[in-house]
Amino acid sequence: MADAAEKISTTDARLGGLSLPAGGWSETARKDALARVQAMGLPERRDEYWKYTRPDTLTQADAVPAALFDNDEAPIFGEMERLNIVFVDGVFDAEASDDLSLEGVTIDRLAEAATDIHWARDLYGALETKGQDPVARPLAALNTAFATDGVLIHVTGNPSKPINLTYHHRSETSDAILHHVIRLDPGAEVTVLESGPAAARFNKCMEVEVADGATFHHVRAQGRDHERRAATHIFARLGTESVFKSFTLTANGVLTRNECVIELTGDDAVAHVAGACVGDGDFHHDDTVFITHDAVGCESRQVFKKVLRNGATGVFQGKILVKKDAQKTDGYQISQSLLLDDDSQFLAKPELEIYADDVACSHGSTSGAIDEDALFYLRSRGVPEGPATDLLTLAFLAEAVEEIENEDLRDEINDRLAAWLERHRS
Amino acid sequence: MLSIKNLHVKLEEEDKQILKGVDLEIEAGKVHAIMGPNGSGKSTLSYVLSGKEGYEVTDGSALLEGADVLEMEPEERAAAGLFLAFQYPVEIPGVGNMTFLRTAVNAQRKARGEEEMSAAEFLKAVRARAKELKIDADMLKRPVNVGFSGGEKKRNEILQMAMLEPRMCILDETDSGLDVDAMKLVAEGVNALRSEGRGFLVITHYQRLLDHIKPDVVHIMADGKIVKSGGPELALEVENNGYGDILAEVA
Ligand SMILES: Nc1ncnc2c1ncn2[C@@H]1O[C@H](COP(=O)(O)OP(=O)(O)OP(=O)(O)O)[C@@H](O)[C@H]1O
Ligand SMILES: [Mg+2]
Numbered sequence: 154m155a156d157a158a159e160k161i162s163t164t165d166a167r168l169g170g171l172s173l174p175a176g177g178w179s180e181t182a183r184k185d186a187l188a189r190v191q192a193m194g195l196p197e198r199r200d201e202y203w204k205y206t207r208p209d210t211l212t213q214a215d216a217v218p219a220a221l222f223d224n225d226e227a228p229i230f231g232e233m234e235r236l237n238i239v240f241v242d243g244v245f246d247a248e249a250s251d252d253l254s255l256e257g258v259t260i261d262r263l264a265e266a267a268t269d270i271h272w273a274r275d276l277y278g279a280l281e282t283k284g285q286d287p288v289a290r291p292l293a294a295l296n297t298a299f300a301t302d303g304v305l306i307h308v309t310g311n312p313s314k315p316i317n318l319t320y321h322h323r324s325e326t327s328d329a330i331l332h333h334v335i336r337l338d339p340g341a342e343v344t345v346l347e348s349g350p351a352a353a354r355f356n357k358c359m360e361v362e363v364a365d366g367a368t369f370h371h372v373r374a375q376g377r378d379h380e381r382r383a384a385t386h387i388f389a390r391l392g393t394e395s396v397f398k399s400f401t402l403t404a405n406g407v408l409t410r411n412e413c414v415i416e417l418t419g420d421d422a423v424a425h426v427a428g429a430c431v432g433d434g435d436f437h438h439d440d441t442v443f444i445t446h447d448a449v450g451c452e453s454r455q456v457f458k459k460v461l462r463n464g465a466t467g468v469f470q471g472k473i474l475v476k477k478d479a480q481k482t483d484g485y486q487i488s489q490s491l492l493l494d495d496d497s498q499f500l501a502k503p504e505l506e507i508y509a510d511d512v513a514c515s516h517g518s519t520s521g522a523i524d525e526d527a528l529f530y531l532r533s534r535g536v537p538e539g540p541a542t543d544l545l546t547l548a549f550l551a552e553a554v555e556e557i558e559n560e561d562l563r564d565e566i567n568d569r570l571a572a573w574l575e576r577h578r579s
Numbered sequence: 580m581l582s583i584k585n586l587h588v589k590l591e592e593e594d595k596q597i598l599k600g601v602d603l604e605i606e607a608g609k610v611h612a613i614m615g616p617n618g619s620g621k622s623t624l625s626y627v628l629s630g631k632e633g634y635e636v637t638d639g640s641a642l643l644e645g646a647d648v649l650e651m652e653p654e655e656r657a658a659a660g661l662f663l664a665f666q667y668p669v670e671i672p673g674v675g676n677m678t679f680l681r682t683a684v685n686a687q688r689k690a691r692g693e694e695e696m697s698a699a700e701f702l703k704a705v706r707a708r709a710k711e712l713k714i715d716a717d718m719l720k721r722p723v724n725v726g727f728s729g730g731e732k733k734r735n736e737i738l739q740m741a742m743l744e745p746r747m748c749i750l751d752e753t754d755s756g757l758d759v760d761a762m763k764l765v766a767e768g769v770n771a772l773r774s775e776g777r778g779f780l781v782i783t784h785y786q787r788l789l790d791h792i793k794p795d796v797v798h799i800m801a802d803g804k805i806v807k808s809g810g811p812e813l814a815l816e817v818e819n820n821g822y823g824d825i826l827a828e829v830a
Contacts, residue, residue, distance in 0.1 A: 529632070535683050536683055544674055
């Protein structure tokens with residue numbers, strides 16, 4: 154019982170420092186979420202779902218301060234046409250953001266959304282609540298209860314440019330909680346970009362409802378601040394013939410836990426989640442994915458690649474759950490790490506749970522080093538060891554990066570990866 | 580061009596001596612062939628010259644135009660003009676053949692302080708040479724050697740050689756796995772590169788290749804040493820009688 158008592162005191166200590174935003178259309182959802190997180194308690198290392206990732210710095214009362222990281226790189230996604238929405242240490246920055254009006258989409262700030270009946274009312278916290286079963290995700294419930302800012306994006310058409318969320322980190326002690334809600338109407342299509350380190354500690358939740366025939370693209374680049382800590386959740390529900398594609402690049406970061414929970418509820422829906430991460434030294438990256446097939450003829454792909462060096466740690470927990478009536482499911486999952494030295498480690502827990510009989514599911518997980526024969530072959534043709542290693546490393550990451558449909562975005566991610574590798578050569 | 584003296588090589592991991600005093604002098608403009616029984620050390624010689632790890636030079640030297648190649652990194656040897664067509668070309672998933680070739684050509688140019696080749700220039704050059712070797716556009720786009728047939732891999736080696744224009748070319752059993760027509764193509768590729776300033780070392784088991792690529796000198800390697808050298812007639816003798824007589828004669 155000592156464990157339970159400890160869990161309660163951790164939870165109380167964290168929640169005690171937060172205050173529930175009062176009033177407004179989200180009040181009920183927030184109160185419910187608070188009750189959920191109190192009932193669940195915040196995660197601890199003893200929890201099975203946190204076996205490979207220490208949650209303490211994510212759950213303790215105060216954020217561990219994180220030094221700001223200076224770099225002179227041009228901001229990612231900066232070259233393309235986009236609608237910019239900027240947050241500084243988790244607070245919407247109207248000055249730095251563009252005008253939020255854009256054809257085919259309405260965007261409101263969570264903190265300002267009108268108190269009359271808002272479309273997000275039925276969605277805020279709803280997908281998160283659904284995603285608590287069968288595995289508890291207390292940090293997401295905490296987010297729903299206490300989020301101080303975020304955007305509500307209602308996509309009614311096909312906006313002409315991506316919506317680009319940029320998260321700046323300016324204060325060494327910032328502790329940000331953001332919650333975004335995105336709804337795509339039937340047949341709508343949008344691309345959402347995210348980048349930046351955000352805060353010393355960042356808890357972010359994104360709920361995405363993709364209606365029948367709608368298409369959602371998501372490309373995210375998690376900033377290079379070494380000391381940042383982040384726990385993020387994506388909850389998505391997919392309608393008939395809808396498409397959801399999410400890619401995340403993570404470079405550096407002492408602790409990142411990205412959870413992605415997807416429910417395929419309409420027939421012939423498609424969900425692809427991919428990630429490429431590169432870590433050097435004090436780096437811990439955790440991809441935790443849970444995809445539920447609950448309709449006929451759906452396809453899901455999970456492609457996660459990690460490059461680890463100098464004692465970096467990569468974690469992958471990925472599950473495909475195929476419900477009884479989800480016949481003709483096509484599920485694919487691969488998680489691989491490239492360990493550039495003996496000190497780094499990759500911990501993987503791939504899981505399949507299948508109740509339908511007519512399905513095709515495959516999963517694989519590997520850890521390996523650079524192929525010495527390939528390296529020698531390249532060098533024997535005159536390519537020096539550093540660039541040759543980079544070339545092989547990018548080739549290793551390619552399957553994940555290729556999940557990005559848009560060529561410009563794909564090139565941009567590849568350029569960032571190449572630049573990172575060049576900076577981090579041995 | 581390439582001057583090898585008393586080269587002794589053992590495996591790094593094991594106490595196994597593989598090359599036991601190789602002497603070889605390849606002049607610019609000449610084609611030398613090496614034949615010899617399986618396991619006699621021919622590939623090892625080619626690997627040691629190109630800088631593969633796992634071997635330890637215990638004695639002797641190898642100079643490329645006076646420079647000690649054994650002291651150089653593999654990429655430095657390549658930039659200095661050494662090229663090895665592998666007996667077993669390596670597959671590299673995820674790296675496009677074109678990207679690979681262009682990276683290699685420009686890396687060598689950069690190392691030599693020359694200007695890099697522009698994308699357009701490069702494309703033109705590759706296309707012309709690929710056509711001569713009957714390598715189609717699809718093969719150029721695919722990842723390096725992945726899914727290539729044995730013969731396609733060998734032709735791809737010659738394409739790389741043609742693009743890199745090395746001064747000292749070592750071909751390790753480039754004829755094995757080739758059909759008669761492909762062998763001709765490869766031989767033509769090699770012959771096209773023959774010039775005053777370029778040396779060749781052709782490792783082969785068969786006289787047939789040497790019908791197309793006329794060697795100036797033929798060497799027989801056995802148990803880590805060159806045991807006999809002669810003219811093209813030596814290859815014919817091997818073809819007809821095997822190694823028995825030669826080995827008995829030198830024993
Ligand atoms: N890395 C290695 N580990 C163990 N043995 C090796 C290694 N490299 C070479 N050898 C051994 O050294 C000897 C010479 O091998 P090598 O490949 O040079 O022969 P070769 O003359 O090229 O033969 P082939 O005609 O069959 O290609 C063989 O006995 C081989 O097994
Ligand atoms: Mg050999």
